[in-house]
Amino acid sequence: MTGRAAATTTAALVRRSTRTSRIGVWGATVVAIGLATLPWWADPSALRLVVEAVCLLVVAQMWNLLAGYGGLVSVGQQAYVGIGGYALVTLADFAGLDPFLCVPLAGLVALLVALPVSRIVFRLEGGYFAIGTWVVAEVFRLLVANTSALGGGSGQSLVSMRAYAKATREAATYWIGLALLIAAVGGLYLVLRSRFGLGLTAIRDSEVAAESQGIDVAATRLRVYAASAFGTGMAGALYFLMNLRISPDAAFGVNWSAYVIFIVVIGGIGTIEGPIAGTLVFFALREGLADYGAWYLIAMGATAVLTMLFAPAGLWGSLARRFDLHFFPVQRRVEWPPQGS
Numbered sequence: 554m555t556g557r558a559a560a561t562t563t564a565a566l567v568r569r570s571t572r573t574s575r576i577g578v579w580g581a582t583v584v585a586i587g588l589a590t591l592p593w594w595a596d597p598s599a600l601r602l603v604v605e606a607v608c609l610l611v612v613a614q615m616w617n618l619l620a621g622y623g624g625l626v627s628v629g630q631q632a633y634v635g636i637g638g639y640a641l642v643t644l645a646d647f648a649g650l651d652p653f654l655c656v657p658l659a660g661l662v663a664l665l666v667a668l669p670v671s672r673i674v675f676r677l678e679g680g681y682f683a684i685g686t687w688v689v690a691e692v693f694r695l696l697v698a699n700t701s702a703l704g705g706g707s708g709q710s711l712v713s714m715r716a717y718a719k720a721t722r723e724a725a726t727y728w729i730g731l732a733l734l735i736a737a738v739g740g741l742y743l744v745l746r747s748r749f750g751l752g753l754t755a756i757r758d759s760e761v762a763a764e765s766q767g768i769d770v771a772a773t774r775l776r777v778y779a780a781s782a783f784g785t786g787m788a789g790a791l792y793f794l795m796n797l798r799i800s801p802d803a804a805f806g807v808n809w810s811a812y813v814i815f816i817v818v819i820g821g822i823g824t825i826e827g828p829i830a831g832t833l834v835f836f837a838l839r840e841g842l843a844d845y846g847a848w849y850l851i852a853m854g855a856t857a858v859l860t861m862l863f864a865p866a867g868l869w870g871s872l873a874r875r876f877d878l879h880f881f882p883v884q885r886r887v888e889w890p891p892q893g894s
Contacts, residue, residue, distance in 0.1 A: 577880025581738075588731055592724040600727045604795045606836055607730040611737045611788040612809065613816040613828040615781040618741060621823035622750070623777040624757040628810045629686030630785050632670075632693050633663040635804030637786030638793035639697060645713040652713050653725055656733075656790045663786025664779050671778050675771070687807070694805035708800025711793065726795050733791060737784055738881075742825055744780075745883040753777060754883075757823075815853060819860050821867025825881040830869040 592600060612630060620626045640659035645652035670689055677685040698706045714722055744750050755763040756770050764770055793799045812835065820831025838856065842849035864871040872878055 573878055574880060574882050580880070585731070585735060589728070592727050597719075597723055600723055601795060602836070602840075604727055604730040604791065606832055607734045608788045608792040608795075609812060609816065609835070610828060610832045611733055611791075612785050613813045613820075613832060614737050614741055614825070615784040615788070616810075616813045617817050617822060617824075617828050618744075618784075619777060619781040621817065621827075622745065622753050622757055623774055624760075625774060625778065626683050627686040628683045628807070628814070629688070629690035630781070630813065631805050631807060631809035632686070632690035633667065633782045633785040634789035634792070634809050635690070635693055635697065635801070636663045636666050637789030638799045638804045639703060640786065641790040641793055642703070642709065642711055642799055645711060646709075649713075652711065652794060653729060656729055656787055656794060659790035660783045660787035663789070664783040667779050667782035668775075671775055675774065675778075687810075690805055690807075694801045697805070698801040704800070706801060708798060708803070710798045714794070714797055726791070729794075730791050733787055738825065738829075742881050742883070745825070749773070749776075750883060815857055817867075819857060819867060821870025821873070824867070824870055824873065824879075825883070826873070826879075827867050827869045831867070834868065 588603070591603065612634065616627065616630055619630075637659040640662035641652065641655045644650045644655040644658055644662075650658070674682055674685045674689060697703055703709065717725070745753070752763065752768040752773055755766065755768060756773055760770055789804065793804070796803075816831035816835050817828050818831070819834055820829065821827030834856065835853070838852050839849050842852055860868060866874060
């Protein structure tokens, strides 16, 4: 009996990677190297477009971590976009710090702000939590709009960037954006493959069952909320580092949440690849219909409706389910019997 049990244990095999995932890692590496060369041959408009896409993708990945894995649906993540942007301006223009160094510092400021805010919004559940996060973002917008030192409602320019030549400024901003993207996607991938990631998905699926297994739900959600604020704050700082100007409406506008939710839902919530696919669709629609005014908004609305009707798991989510296609798999697979045995 003991021999049979030992044989059974030996025969079972748990896999955490697949052939597709190995292709995904090599493909991502090649793409990252190719993107790193962009400042040497692409025009400035292309660099700005890529940085903008990076900002939206990072915010989308942070929202996906919060909602897709943590089960916390927020419509107020623009609060941390704005906090990151205004932290950049404050630290660079008023404190005299290097504006490029201020990008990660802005993320840290957003994280610190998220800690007391979480004590308020975590008292709410479901739809009340979503509305509560939006109210928090509006409060921050009004506070900044009524602060004359920050330019009030009209905002202000990032004057500290005048010390850098245009070419240097654009290249440095681009490379910081690329580093942020790699860190966000790679970090999220590693976190979700860890024991913490298992606990997080358990909470999403069933909070009661997760607690019964000894998972600290409150502490886990706090870490996810703080991490999401940190990444979102850095993305906000990077966006306004690129734009060289900030205003309360641009920084705390609800469009941030609208675009990010569109990107994640269209691509596939609860997957790392989903927001990447959603970002490509978003910019394809926006740039392809740029000459037709607001028609791209109508096209995005129609795309969202059709996707929810015919592919509720999202474009990438539906493909992944049908063809078992996972470039960044976070699940564990038990093979019995092991393939090839």
